[in-house]
Amino acid sequence: MEFTAKDWKDFFKEIVSLIEEEKDYLCQLDRKLGDGDHGVTMSIGWQAINEKIDNELANEEDPAKISITVGKTFLSAVGSSVGPLYATGFMRGAKVLKNKSVAGDQDLAEYWIAFGKGIKERGQAEVGDKTMMDTLEPFFKELERKFAETNDFLSSFKAAVLEAKKGMEFTKELMSKKGRSSRLGDRSIGAQDPGATSAYLILAAFLSFVEKRMAKAI
Amino acid sequence: MKKLINDPRNVVEEMLEGYVKAHPNSIKQLPGTGRALITARETREGKVGILIGGGSGHEPGFIGYVGDGMADGVAVGNIFASPSPDPILEVTKAIDKGAGVVYLYGNYAGDVMNFGMAAEMADLEEGIQVGMALASDDVASAPKSEKQKRRGIAGEFFIYKAAGAAADFGYDLDNVVRVAKKANENTRSMGVGLSPCSLPQTGEPSFEIGEDEMEIGLGHHGEPGIEKGPLQSADRVADRLVNDILADIEINKGDKVAVLVNGLGSTPKMELYIVFRRVEQILSERGIEIYRSYVGDYITSLEMGGCSVTLMKLDDELMKTIDHPVDCPMFVQK
Structure with a gap:
């Protein structure tokens, strides 16, 4: 599989529309746990990215530069706690893409592993804390394991997204231990974590983007 | 809203x-x-x-x-x-x-x-x-x-x-x-929420609460508090807030404190002063001296209803800082 600068931009554009579609749903999840603005925050960030892609990045051919800009733009636009978290993910991923105009299977696997690990390092959350880490950690662990075994990106990523989904759904059973919602204690049980959900949406969007691209290629 | x-x-x-x-x-x-x-x-x-x-x-x-x-x-x-x-x-x-x-x-x-x-x-x-x-x-x-x-x-x-x-x-x-x-x-604070605020972008209330309910310990962003129950009188609420603070920090007879009764956005000053009245009673019953008081909207949550009580225990150095004059657009102390 070969992934170019144009693919990255197209993929990021897909997240822009996806976040607009899911904005209300994410806010609705967040109202049970926090101040109800996760969808709004994500939308502010991705709208800013959309504008960058259309203007500054319109002729950009360097995938690393694109991913760094996506991270920095998101951070500048939203601040909050998701700002530094997602920004760190996209910027760590960008390091993998440095000096590569086309990403192959190995690069893509490394990109998403670095994405997940970067967010973990920034947020210092553990699995079970009811945060986006509940989606991301099972995801990058499975991706790392499966890719080492098979060297096939698509099947490994697919398996990893499945783990991500389970992790996201499991946040319903968990009590919040990080961030503002942690003070809800028992009352947080039963609600799915909005950060875990938006992280899953991004990963699932990448999977469907890659699958669509493969189908076109055939 | x-x-x-x-x-x-x-x-x-x-x-x-x-x-x-x-x-x-x-x-x-x-x-x-x-x-x-x-x-x-x-x-x-x-x-x-x-x-x-x-x-x-x-x-x-x-x-x-x-x-x-x-x-x-x-x-x-x-x-x-x-x-x-x-x-x-x-x-x-x-x-x-x-x-x-x-x-x-x-x-x-x-x-x-x-x-x-x-x-x-x-x-x-x-x-x-x-x-x-x-x-x-x-x-x-x-x-x-x-x-x-x-x-x-x-x-x-x-x-x-x-x-x-x-x-x-x-x-x-x-x-x-x-x-x-x-x-x-x-410094210790404790708040009570009576009604939610809504974010301009979602228009939805930040939390749900019944007409006749209050929530003790409610967060400044509408995060749920520690206890939801029927609305009580200003005196009972002030008792709860101050007692929880005094259980958390040692403030003894003869100590001096600065007091802040802070409105969350839509609570009238009338109510804030009614709360302050009771806070003052509790503190003076305990022999704690109020060195300086602040009553009003100091840190709000859009149009949220409710208030918080804050006590800062003062030593000589903090007293000097609290006396220092301030001239800001939204706060002046001479």
């Missing part, structure tokens, strides 16, 4: 535009992000810079506290969201007078990450020394055994007051940080 706004996406920018235009002799906006405001007055070379910040929607917090005797600059986030490192760094560079800058903010995951990233950048890229002190005054937000998890609420005002005065006294960076941390150590 009805709101007098134009476009919900522009509320922060339009508020800042109005604010800067209303107080041109006090405040100026830096050219970069638009989210960085500093004092328009000349600050002394060698004075430690005081930088405050946080999400919007808490006005007068935090933009209202830039001025003589308080902060030199403020980084402004989206509604209820930490500012990104960009405006924090922009303010840092503008207010550094060679003695470093102290960041004062509430203990929230987002603020900790963004201010932390900005402090690293200030040090690495600009060579500016940054000190930090976090507000964690909310007794309801975590048990005493997990004090490091507590949030900052209205007590932040006392921390700004103490640190701003210390910087004015000519203290160095380490000593300004020390005073700010001592102010936080000596």
